Amino acid sequence: MIELTTPISEEQIRALKVGDSVAISGVVYTGRDAVHKYLHEGGELPEGVNLEGSIIYHCGPVVVKDDAGEWKVTAAGPTTSIREEPYQADIMKKFGVRGVIGKGGMGPKTLGGCAENGGVYLHAIGGAAQVLAEHIAQVHNVYFLEEFGSPEAIWELEVDQFPAVVTMDSHGRSLHAEVAEASQTVLEQNL
Amino acid sequence: MEPLFESLIEIIRRTSAEIPDDVQRGILAALENEKQDTIAKNAMEIIERNIGLAKEKSQPLCQDTGSVLFYVDCPVGYDQMEFADTARAAVTEATKRGFLRQNSVDSLTGKNDGTNIGPGSPTFHFHQTREANVTVRLVLKGGGCENVGAQYSLPNIKLNANRDLDGCRKVILDAVQQAQGKGCGPGILGVCIGGDRATGYELSKTQFLRNLDDENENAELAALETDIHNTANKLGIGPMGFGGNTTLLGVKIRAANRVPASYFVSVSYMCWAFRRHGAKLDGAGEITEWIY
Structure with a gap:
């Protein structure tokens, strides 16, 4: 298990390879469809959000206010990442994002961006909302809650030993592309 | 509150937090079937742990609590409109309690009013039966x-x-x-x-x-x-x-x-997080039997 704490350096990212299991700690920001489209269209980051060396988590958590009025994440697994394929590489480059946590993998544009700028794709276990919520220590803040609604807002989360697997690295390898190619070959043999 | 309202909240809670037994058996077999020290095995281990944790904490198995699909078998003469009204109220309450995510978005304005109620949300499929009682099945189907x-x-x-x-x-x-x-x-x-x-x-x-x-x-x-x-x-x-x-x-x-x-x-x-439960209800709307 490789420990990663945000902010993460390019050197740390370049050392990661497909198949590595990682445990992520520090601040990460959720961001999904609405946020990616907004930023890609030239929208500005809200004050207080710093993505330099950070990680974007493709996640629309279930968040409730507890009795003391504090936000509490009660379910927080990853959402499907491929929807951000048109935007991801550009956003990572523009804001200095070093990693993306999601599920299902991404395509060639993001893979190329990871190689060019030093980034990785980190696959969390889809649907494992309770196990992953246990690794969210605190909600620091929320942005765009009114504009985009709770699942689409930017939640600033403090994570502790959040488990993920590197499935796309900065050296041009994608586990997703490899599995898809291998399974296509087997499929053709079985038709 | 009326028994039907409470019964429907319990069906929603259970569907969101507890995987049905038949699916769990399949998942345990899949876990056994993956090779030791692989990321696939590790994924199945996390999935198994997640199932236990969601049930124990009575919280959503997956944060995407999905499209809310009701399948209702009801006798001739049953008031389907009243059922739908009660179910919509139950969905709103279950959302407040965190069993459902605020998951329903106006497709034109992009607004999410947080209630999970809107055109087509939730969805109802009513079927008439010759049986005396009502059977409610619920599927929560995630977007992924x-x-x-x-x-x-x-x-x-x-x-x-x-x-x-x-x-x-x-x-x-x-x-x-x-x-x-x-x-x-x-x-x-x-x-x-x-x-x-x-x-x-x-x-x-x-x-x-x-x-x-x-x-x-x-x-x-x-x-x-x-x-x-x-x-x-x-x-x-x-x-x-x-x-x-x-x-x-x-x-x-x-x-x-x-x-x-x-x-x-x-x-x-x-998905593996197959959320589906169902119950038979008596005339008053109380749950008499779970189906899955």
């Missing part, structure tokens, strides 16, 4: 797996799929190949051969109401289900698409009549 569903119109030149069961087999396996891990596999397929574009998809989803270990009454379809299940698991897509031995936990297929000009095969994909 819904997005990898596929509908094919046969013949399909690219896949060399003709209007026969072999053609059906080819397109169903293509759907599995295209889905890879994006639908949160290991998944379950619900398939309808025939129907029109709307009923094909609708009937493919009703296959998720079947028990995972039941046997299709139609011998040809039973054989096709087994064949696709076994072939899919040879593909090596595995849990989450990480590579591995279990790509599917099950395949359920039905057929419906079609018009001569059309031959649709509609494939719905259900």
Whole structure:
């Protein structure tokens, strides 16, 4: 298990390879469809959000206010990442994002961006909302809650030993592309 | 509050937090079936832990609590409109309690008012029965797996799929190949051969109401289900698409009549976090028996 704490350096990212299991700690920001489209269209980051060396988590958590009025994440697994394929590489480059946590993998544009700028794709276990919520220590803040609604807002989360697997690295390898190619070959043999 | 309201909240809570026994058995078998020290095995271990944790904490198994689909069998004369009103109130309350995410968005304005109520949300399928009591089944279907569903119109030149069961087999396996891990596999397929574009998809989803270990009454379809299940698991897509031995936990297929000009095969994909429960209710709306 490789420990990663945000902010993460390019050197740390370049050392990661497909198949590595990682445990992520520090601040990460959720961001999904609405946020990616907004930023890609030239929208500005809200004050207080710093993505330099950070990680974007493709996640629309279930968040409730507890009795003391504090936000509490009660379910927080990853959402499907491929929807951000048109935007991801550009956003990572523009804001200095070093990693993306999601599920299902991404395509060639993001893979190329990871190689060019030093980034990785980190696959969390889809649907494992309770196990992953246990690794969210605190909600620091929320942005765009009114504009985009709770699942689409930017939640600033403090994570502790959040488990993920590197499935796309900065050296041009994608586990997703490899599995898809291998399974296509087997499929053709079985038709 | 009236018993029906409370019963529906309990059905929603249980569906969101507790995986049905038949699915859990499939997941445990898949866990056993993955090689030690692989990321696929590790994924299945996290999935198993997640199932236990969600039940223990009575919190959503997956944060995407999905489309809320009610299937209601009711006797002649039952007031369906009153049921729907009560169910909408129960959905709103269950959302407040955190059993459902604020998950319903106005498609034109992009607004999410946080209630999970709106046009088409939740969805109701009412069926009349000759039985005296009401049976409610609920499926919460997440967006990730819904997005990898596929509908094919046969013949399909690219896949060399003709209007026969072999053609059906080819397109169903293509759907599995295209889905890879994006639908949160290991998944379950619900398939309808025939129907029109709307009923094909609708009937493919009703296959998720079947028990995972039941046997299709139609011998040809039973054989096709087994064949696709076994072939899919040879593909090596595995849990989450990480590579591995279990790509599917099950395949359920039905057929419906079609018009001569059309031959649709509609494939719905259900993620491993298969949320489906159901209960029989007495005349007052109290739960008398759980189904799954």
